[in-house]
Amino acid sequence: MSSVIAELEEVSKLYGTFAALRKVSASFERGRCYLVLGENGAGKSTMLRTMAGLLRPSYGKVRIFDAEGKAEEPTTERERIGYMSHATMLYDEFSGVENLRYFAGLYRSGKNGGRDCVTPEEALRSVGLDPALERPVGQYSQGMKQRASLARVLISRPELLLLDEPFSNMDIQSAHQMLRLLETFRTEHRTIVLTTHQRELAEPLADFVLTLQAGAVVSLVEGPYGKNGGLNLSAVRSAGKDEAVLRG
Amino acid sequence: MRPAYFLLHLKKDLHLEWRSKDAINSMLFFALLVVVLFSLAFDPTQDASRKIAGGILCVATMFAAVSALNQAWARELRNQVLDALRMTPAPGAAMFLGKAIANFLFVTVVEIVLAPVFVVFYNLHALGNAWLLALVLPLGTWALIVNGVFFAALSIRTRNRELLLPLILFPIFIPALLGMVMSATAILTGEGDPAMWIKFLAGYDVAFTTLCMMLFEVILHAE
Numbered sequence: 001m002s003s004v005i006a007e008l009e010e011v012s013k014l015y016g017t018f019a020a021l022r023k024v025s026a027s028f029e030r031g032r033c034y035l036v037l038g039e040n041g042a043g044k045s046t047m048l049r050t051m052a053g054l055l056r057p058s059y060g061k062v063r064i065f066d067a068e069g070k071a072e073e074p075t076t077e078r079e080r081i082g083y084m085s086h087a088t089m090l091y092d093e094f095s096g097v098e099n100l101r102y103f104a105g106l107y108r109s110g111k112n113g114g115r116d117c118v119t120p121e122e123a124l125r126s127v128g129l130d131p132a133l134e135r136p137v138g139q140y141s142q143g144m145k146q147r148a149s150l151a152r153v154l155i156s157r158p159e160l161l162l163l164d165e166p167f168s169n170m171d172i173q174s175a176h177q178m179l180r181l182l183e184t185f186r187t188e189h190r191t192i193v194l195t196t197h198q199r200e201l202a203e204p205l206a207d208f209v210l211t212l213q214a215g216a217v218v219s220l221v222e223g224p225y226g227k228n229g230g231l232n233l234s235a236v237r238s239a240g241k242d243e244a245v246l247r248g
Numbered sequence: 249m250r251p252a253y254f255l256l257h258l259k260k261d262l263h264l265e266w267r268s269k270d271a272i273n274s275m276l277f278f279a280l281l282v283v284v285l286f287s288l289a290f291d292p293t294q295d296a297s298r299k300i301a302g303g304i305l306c307v308a309t310m311f312a313a314v315s316a317l318n319q320a321w322a323r324e325l326r327n328q329v330l331d332a333l334r335m336t337p338a339p340g341a342a343m344f345l346g347k348a349i350a351n352f353l354f355v356t357v358v359e360i361v362l363a364p365v366f367v368v369f370y371n372l373h374a375l376g377n378a379w380l381l382a383l384v385l386p387l388g389t390w391a392l393i394v395n396g397v398f399f400a401a402l403s404i405r406t407r408n409r410e411l412l413l414p415l416i417l418f419p420i421f422i423p424a425l426l427g428m429v430m431s432a433t434a435i436l437t438g439e440g441d442p443a444m445w446i447k448f449l450a451g452y453d454v455a456f457t458t459l460c461m462m463l464f465e466v467i468l469h470a471e
Binding site: 052053054055056075078079081082083085087088089090091092093094098102103105106107109152156 | 250252253256260263264267268323326327328329331332333334335336337338469471
């Protein structure tokens with residue numbers, strides 16, 4: 001099995017004359033968690049959207065590898081990628097389970113019987129939401145919206161999870177619940193690439209930390225808890241780090 | 249294209265509209281107002297009514313439909329749902345067809361409600377084969393909707409999309425509007441043969457539906 005799942009080679013993305021990404025090169029290994037840091041406008045979201053195949057790079061190449069190491073463009077491999085954005089990417093008028101049933105239907109109807117999806121109820125339960133909740137997503141709290149959004153990503157069992165600010169507007173408890181969930185994904189050999197401004201919160205999960213500045217990669221280093229360090233939330237909690245971060 | 253995809257999109261759009269009734273309500277009130285106001289403003293005789301009714305019905309439907317078409321992709325734009333749809337394996341053509349049929353059904357509901365009001369206010373009595381209207385109206389409506397849904401998708405990323413849609417849509421729709429008005433007038437007045445115009449409308453529908461479905465994938469994934 002190929003150890004690399006995604007690779008960016010000299011990727012630049014221009015919006016008119018503005019370069020959101022400048023010759024970004026990085027490769028992402030299977031079963032690892034990558035934390036992408038950077039100030040507002042550093043290019044984090046653009047990088048994730050490019051990897052998801054939602055944006056085409058102006059220059060350079062994005063490759064997604066299958067288990068045999070065969071390279072494909074992200075546009076043809078979208079089913080294997082789960083992308084979570086700042087927005088919920090769900091219909092406000094539908095309940096969580098109605099939204100997920102719709103998306104699961106779209107994934108299941110694919111060629112050769114479609115993807116083997118998680119049931120909507122299972123996906124919602126895994127993020128701590130009650131599938132029987134009839135309230136439309138538009139009336140959910142921000143934390144619930146984030147969880148429902150993650151549940152949508154999980155429905156197709158993606159191999160590569162691209163999560164853009166998954167902890168934004170979340171309370172500490174919900175953020176920890178999500179962190180624990182992400183840890184289980186990593187143990188399932190899925191790759192997680194997540195952006196956040198809450199560095200200390202996500203660092204225990206990160207095998208690698210990639211820092212972007214003005215669209216360019218300035219560093220790609222092992223996470224402070226070490227490669228394969230794993231998540232030790234209890235240790236972080238006892239140090240009181242996360243509370244401090246969220247208060248900040 | 250697998251029918252399962254298209255049915256999922258159609259079911260979703262109908263379900264969303266059933267919950268909100270945004271499109272049908274706005275179209276219905278707008279079309280009713282146009283029909284009533286024209287009737288009061290011109291106070292046409294029965295003979296004059298037959299000559300202008302086809303045009304008024306088409307134009308009222310057209311303007312009413314545009315108010316709904318402007319919102320056709322609004323729910324997909326809100327919360328970036330469109331990006332989530334782009335990530336699924338569902339082909340764009342299925343999404344387009346589902347949306348077009350859903351909107352066609354909304355406009356048809358409005359036309360069904362509008363028809364008796366029209367007959368009363370314009371004191372209409374068709375001199376030709378009235379049943380042919382059941383062919384002309386759906387064909388003309390489909391021509392409007394299929395182009396409307398396509399161009400609404402084309403203009404979603406623009407700032408002045410509500411202005412842009414009628415500017416692009418109406419010139420493209422003119423041949424179909426002409427076919428719709430001419431055939432409706434021929435049926436109502438009993439003068440002339442509407443068959444040629446009905447065939448023209450059917451041809452227009454086939455050509456534009458095929459074209460829109462072929463090109464929609466490009467529109468969907470455009471940046």
